[in-house]
Amino acid sequence: MRERGSWRGRGPVLTAVVIAALLALGARAGAQAAGRPGGSAEPALRWYKGNTHTHTLNSDGDSSPDEVARWYREHGYHFLVLSDHNFLTSTEGLNALFGADERFLILPGEEVTDRVDGKPLHVNGLAVRHLVQPQGGATIADALQRNVDAIRAASGVPHLNHPNFGWAVSAADILRVKNDRLFEVFNGHPMVNNAGGGGMPGLEEMWDIILTSGKLLYGLATDDAHHFKRPGDPAASGPGRGWVMVRAPRLSPRAILEALEAGDFYATTGVELRDVQRSAARVSVEIAATTYSRYTTRFVGRDGRVLAESSANPAVYDIKGDEGYVRAVVLESNGAKAWVQPVMLGAQPPKR
Numbered sequence: 451m452r453e454r455g456s457w458r459g460r461g462p463v464l465t466a467v468v469i470a471a472l473l474a475l476g477a478r479a480g481a482q483a484a485g486r487p488g489g490s491a492e493p494a495l496r497w498y499k500g501n502t503h504t505h506t507l508n509s510d511g512d513s514s515p516d517e518v519a520r521w522y523r524e525h526g527y528h529f530l531v532l533s534d535h536n537f538l539t540s541t542e543g544l545n546a547l548f549g550a551d552e553r554f555l556i557l558p559g560e561e562v563t564d565r566v567d568g569k570p571l572h573v574n575g576l577a578v579r580h581l582v583q584p585q586g587g588a589t590i591a592d593a594l595q596r597n598v599d600a601i602r603a604a605s606g607v608p609h610l611n612h613p614n615f616g617w618a619v620s621a622a623d624i625l626r627v628k629n630d631r632l633f634e635v636f637n638g639h640p641m642v643n644n645a646g647g648g649g650m651p652g653l654e655e656m657w658d659i660i661l662t663s664g665k666l667l668y669g670l671a672t673d674d675a676h677h678f679k680r681p682g683d684p685a686a687s688g689p690g691r692g693w694v695m696v697r698a699p700r701l702s703p704r705a706i707l708e709a710l711e712a713g714d715f716y717a718t719t720g721v722e723l724r725d726v727q728r729s730a731a732r733v734s735v736e737i738a739a740t741t742y743s744r745y746t747t748r749f750v751g752r753d754g755r756v757l758a759e760s761s762a763n764p765a766v767y768d769i770k771g772d773e774g775y776v777r778a779v780v781l782e783s784n785g786a787k788a789w790v791q792p793v794m795l796g797a798q799p800p801k802r
Contacts, residue, residue: 638691
């Protein structure tokens, strides 16, 4: 007689249950690995929309931190860096109020604001752990280096803001700075001289000068928003004029910052890309085209030389090896742009 509650005699049933459970786990692991090279169980990469340069009334913005965070959350952004001038705005309460897993994240930041010989120097520190005081310096390049070093010491990621603001920073200055990787190729503030003029290069031309000299920099687009209460005012520095699309495995500070420093993102003023592939052999750009626009993809190399233009989608450039570097810019028929990060030929890409 079998004892009540005994497992004796249930071997076949238990075996079937265990096998079913193992099969379910295997199927789940296979689904997680789908789309990853080598069958890795890491989560698939996805695009996150973000802005790395924004102000609140804690410096010279016109809106409170919660009003600013709400605007970006409600306008489809996934992450936001608050970067008040020489002020570290707390983000803990804002993330408790607006943050959500894989939906929205607010990172702390600071625009380290310095001045040398009357010229304004602004370097953002992304995710700094404490307030970074402006360091000063004997020259423009010296002050930039000191501020970059101070941001790194605070465990932050530096990016150089609007070099042509006040005509302060030249390509030669940037070339002297070490341990930096990011600069703004577009800034939405109406007084930063993105296009250059009067014998001074625009930011895209400056980028090509720097890349041609052998220094790898990745280009950001930001809105540098100050004014949320003046919609439609062209003299205001309003939100939503430039942003980045970052490709990362998850929406976390570490994943976003690592992707930025590895160049796994594109900058845009409105053009959306479906996919970007960059290697030493080929650059491929697939546009999420709209019905009312037409697009030209321009591939650029050493000295800013246009290597090829294409109206195809995706646009593909096969690298020959003598271009120095290859980057791409997508021009939309209504004036918007997207910038794809450069591939430096003969150089190892930074590790993720």
